Amino acid sequence: MTKAFPTIQDVARVAKVSTATVSRALSFPERVSKETRRVVIDAIERTGYTVNQTARNLRRKQSGAIVVLVPNLGNPFFSKILSGIEATASREGLNVLIADTRQPQVSPRLIGEYLHANRADGLILLDGALRPDLIPGAPGKRPPIVYCCEWNEDNDLPSVRFDNSGGAALAVRHLHDLGHRRIGHILGPADNVLTKEREHGVRCTLDALGLEARRDWFFEGDFSLAAGARAAAQWLALDERPTAVAAANDEMACGFISGLHRAGVSVPDDVSVVGFDDIDIADQFIPALTTVRQPRSEIGESAATALIERIRGGGADAAEMKTLAAELIVRSSTRTA
Amino acid sequence: MTKAFPTIQDVARVAKVSTATVSRALSFPERVSKETRRVVIDAIERTGYTVNQTARNLRRKQSGAIVVLVPNLGNPFFSKILSGIEATASREGLNVLIADTRQPQVSPRLIGEYLHANRADGLILLDGALRPDLIPGAPGKRPPIVYCCEWNEDNDLPSVRFDNSGGAALAVRHLHDLGHRRIGHILGPADNVLTKEREHGVRCTLDALGLEARRDWFFEGDFSLAAGARAAAQWLALDERPTAVAAANDEMACGFISGLHRAGVSVPDDVSVVGFDDIDIADQFIPALTTVRQPRSEIGESAATALIERIRGGGADAAEMKTLAAELIVRSSTRTA
DNA sequence: CTGAAAGCGCTTACAG
DNA sequence: CTGAAAGCGCTTACAG
Numbered sequence: 240m241t242k243a244f245p246t247i248q249d250v251a252r253v254a255k256v257s258t259a260t261v262s263r264a265l266s267f268p269e270r271v272s273k274e275t276r277r278v279v280i281d282a283i284e285r286t287g288y289t290v291n292q293t294a295r296n297l298r299r300k301q302s303g304a305i306v307v308l309v310p311n312l313g314n315p316f317f318s319k320i321l322s323g324i325e326a327t328a329s330r331e332g333l334n335v336l337i338a339d340t341r342q343p344q345v346s347p348r349l350i351g352e353y354l355h356a357n358r359a360d361g362l363i364l365l366d367g368a369l370r371p372d373l374i375p376g377a378p379g380k381r382p383p384i385v386y387c388c389e390w391n392e393d394n395d396l397p398s399v400r401f402d403n404s405g406g407a408a409l410a411v412r413h414l415h416d417l418g419h420r421r422i423g424h425i426l427g428p429a430d431n432v433l434t435k436e437r438e439h440g441v442r443c444t445l446d447a448l449g450l451e452a453r454r455d456w457f458f459e460g461d462f463s464l465a466a467g468a469r470a471a472a473q474w475l476a477l478d479e480r481p482t483a484v485a486a487a488n489d490e491m492a493c494g495f496i497s498g499l500h501r502a503g504v505s506v507p508d509d510v511s512v513v514g515f516d517d518i519d520i521a522d523q524f525i526p527a528l529t530t531v532r533q534p535r536s537e538i539g540e541s542a543a544t545a546l547i548e549r550i551r552g553g554g555a556d557a558a559e560m561k562t563l564a565a566e567l568i569v570r571s572s573t574r575t576a
Numbered sequence: 577m578t579k580a581f582p583t584i585q586d587v588a589r590v591a592k593v594s595t596a597t598v599s600r601a602l603s604f605p606e607r608v609s610k611e612t613r614r615v616v617i618d619a620i621e622r623t624g625y626t627v628n629q630t631a632r633n634l635r636r637k638q639s640g641a642i643v644v645l646v647p648n649l650g651n652p653f654f655s656k657i658l659s660g661i662e663a664t665a666s667r668e669g670l671n672v673l674i675a676d677t678r679q680p681q682v683s684p685r686l687i688g689e690y691l692h693a694n695r696a697d698g699l700i701l702l703d704g705a706l707r708p709d710l711i712p713g714a715p716g717k718r719p720p721i722v723y724c725c726e727w728n729e730d731n732d733l734p735s736v737r738f739d740n741s742g743g744a745a746l747a748v749r750h751l752h753d754l755g756h757r758r759i760g761h762i763l764g765p766a767d768n769v770l771t772k773e774r775e776h777g778v779r780c781t782l783d784a785l786g787l788e789a790r791r792d793w794f795f796e797g798d799f800s801l802a803a804g805a806r807a808a809a810q811w812l813a814l815d816e817r818p819t820a821v822a823a824a825n826d827e828m829a830c831g832f833i834s835g836l837h838r839a840g841v842s843v844p845d846d847v848s849v850v851g852f853d854d855i856d857i858a859d860q861f862i863p864a865l866t867t868v869r870q871p872r873s874e875i876g877e878s879a880a881t882a883l884i885e886r887i888r889g890g891g892a893d894a895a896e897m898k899t900l901a902a903e904l905i906v907r908s909s910t911r912t913a
Numbered sequence: 914c915t916g917a918a919a920g921c922g923c924t925t926a927c928a929g
Numbered sequence: 930c931t932g933a934a935a936g937c938g939c940t941t942a943c944a945g
Contacts, residue, residue: 240589246937246938246939247938247939247940248938248939254914256726256915257915257917258914258916258938258940259915259916259940259941260914260915260916260939262939263914263915263940265943266848266940270914270915271914271915272914272915275914275915289688289689290938290939291938292632292939293630293634293639293937293938293939294634294921294937294938294939294940295939295940296630296939297628297630297921297923297937297939297940297941297942298921298938298939298941298943299921299939299940300921302630304673308935311659312655312658312659312662313655313656313659313660314655315650315652315655315856317655318649318650318652318654318658319650319654321649321650321674322648322649322650322676322923325649325674325675325676326676326679328932329675329676329679330679334673334675335673335674335675336641336672336674337658337662337672337673337674338662338666338671338674339659339666340670342662342666342667351626352626366849373863383747383927396682414942439938444658464856464857464859464860467860468860479940484927487759488918490856490857492859493860493861496862496867497860497861497862497864500862501870507684512920515632515636518851519652519801519827520801520827520830520857522801523801523804523805523830523831523834523859523864524830524834524861525833525834525837525861525862536650572652583921583923584922584923584924585922593921593931593932594931594932594933595923595924595932596924596925596931596932596933596934597930597931599923599924599925600925600930600931603924607931608930609930612931619939626923627922627923628922628923629919629923630921630922630923631921631922631923631924631937632922632923632924633923633937634921634922634924634937634938634939635922635923635924635925635936635937636923636924636925636937637937644934670945698924778931780941848929856920914936914945915930915944915945916943916944916945917943917944917945918933918941918942918943918944919940919941919943920932920939920941921939921940922937922939922942922944923936923937924935924936924937925934925935926934926935927932927935928933928934928935929930929931929932929933
């Protein structure tokens, strides 16, 4: 950093008070006299002083920042959540640091360093595969951590999540209500908690409805558009086809519809498709996508709020879980069987 | 931050050397003896020490972080760029702080604080409306700043940008090559540099081709899907309609196509449409979108690299501009007139 | 209400 | 190659 920014010393000199008083005037205005406050404010204006956060943080042993670990920053799913987190954090005067967990630099060790290094007062994890509980160091002296969207079944760290299996149930019931009895599912990436939850929701609901969960109607995927297109190819190759498909996210639903379209198969006339997430394009896709909405910026806000409470409360890192409901949005990609 | 993390003192004690030596072993390994290095490394392992960045930064007068100011974090356009920035920064050992410029907290004053407060060694601006040159304080002692994608015509801060007008020219020429002679344009938000550049490219090319730039064929927009749909409504209301439309971004192109589709108008059979950006969904949209590709993670990397060079070089904040070429991707939303 | 003084954890000339 | 010492800019008990 360049030198010569005014320091608290400069302000003290101009105001003719001690640095302690300047500091107090800033942090506890009510503890200095009205007159002093005025003089200090004045000196601050004249010098153009702003507090050096680094020095303050060193002294206070805090960082004024939280870090968010994101599996893929370029993915709109995460950026919407990030947006909610940032809005809440900035309102609370906290900076937000981000790191993409696909970067080789972000090893578990580095996560530990973020915390130890006094870089962050807390951590939000959007990647359920991350295991901060494995970081050496007593958990007692670890800053708060909360999972957002994803979580890890091998620890009981607090998390904020959507009701994934409930959302999947909504999708399947909707298809059933339309008269569909042959229902398929496009899965997310293996080993992902969301994939498991959504699949679970689909299977349970199928079961409850007395419908068959046919192995060849469960298409493998990875949340990408391309995976949806691959599922379309598989659907086309089937002897007996499902008349409706619930995809584990909107991208795959779109890729699926698009793949079918290129083969001359129409959605919803030939197959009904429901997505998951309600991404921006969903209502302008052709056909407009019926999907399970998850309020993504809200979950980000909710996670940030939970984290900040823990930071401020300084309290116990009690395991806790908050679940946000999902909602079905019916549009034009589904119709009666 | 919680207490009791091991400090350099602890390491020194265990290694039976001075803290100065530990510090050197970490920062300038070649300046300590092989034996000492071994002993220090060993002590670090045993204590679980990681450097306290806050203290280091205070001493070194740097922050080890850059801040990226984003107009809308939830917008995939920006998140892709952010991803490129983050990848480069993290590779160089720099943390990245983000702030959404729509947050009221991010006033110009706050931008100044980011810099003064020793919070950041440099700044990347994705929002051309931001004017860091207006921040009080001599520019000489300001950390480096670079615009990315957008820029501001009222200052000559360095920027990395796409060839927007060249890209628009590509789009119009492509339409012309297909035999279209009645060509319209959907504009981005007013007052945006990208809007102006793209419109400029369209107008110049139309002119060069001897085609008319009809006022009622230039539809107002704002880069949103909804704006595209509104343009579709306007197109439908026209007496004389353009047979081809170049949109200033892909979202508007998709919204436009979707709006026409709902009215029974087919793209590309009835109108040809070309987008701008090549967003993820572009090739799975129905029809697959012909568009002008802008390598967004590359521009992010490029901006981060430029910033880091300036930070490391410590050098002059010379005005400089880097322009990345755009490329036309022909798919199915355009056809012969 | 205000100030003197210690100290947060590190780095870096300066000696040796 | 190594150590003693000062200092980065702030905050906060402790006195008064």
